[in-house]
Amino acid sequence: MEFRIDPASRLPIYRQLRDQVREAVARGTLQPEERLPSVRELSRTLVVNPNTIARVYTELEREGLINTRPGLGVFVAQPKAELTTKVRRERLQRLVDVFLTEAVHLGFSAEEVVSFVSEQVKQFRWQSAGS
Secondary structure, three states: OOOOOOOOOOOOHHHHHHHHHHHHHHHOOOOOOOEEOOHHHHHHHHOOOHHHHHHHHHHHHHHOOEEEEOOOEEEEOOOOOOOOHHHHHHHHHHHHHHHHHHHHHOOOOHHHHHHHHHHHHOOOOOOOOOO
């Protein structure tokens, strides 16, 4: 996967990179056990301070999206469902509320939002309910 940063963006570089990895995992572009570039490699490629890359990897590891194997590198982690169903639903509810609030303020109808979400859902990798 090729990572990109936009120096003109108001979003900090570490968030740009973190969000790219999170989205790539969600879409299935990055698969479990796939190796990511080392901190040094990625910092050299993007011409970014290595501490920035290390911060991204630390946050993603804390979230359980990646894991570091000493001497081997950084890898996409196997998906886990450690949170209870109730907590997961509460988090999703907050995110959906923010999304729907923004959609209302942008002037979309409920039907337009449902149609848009239905199309976008097809672009992501979903786990079966039992896993």
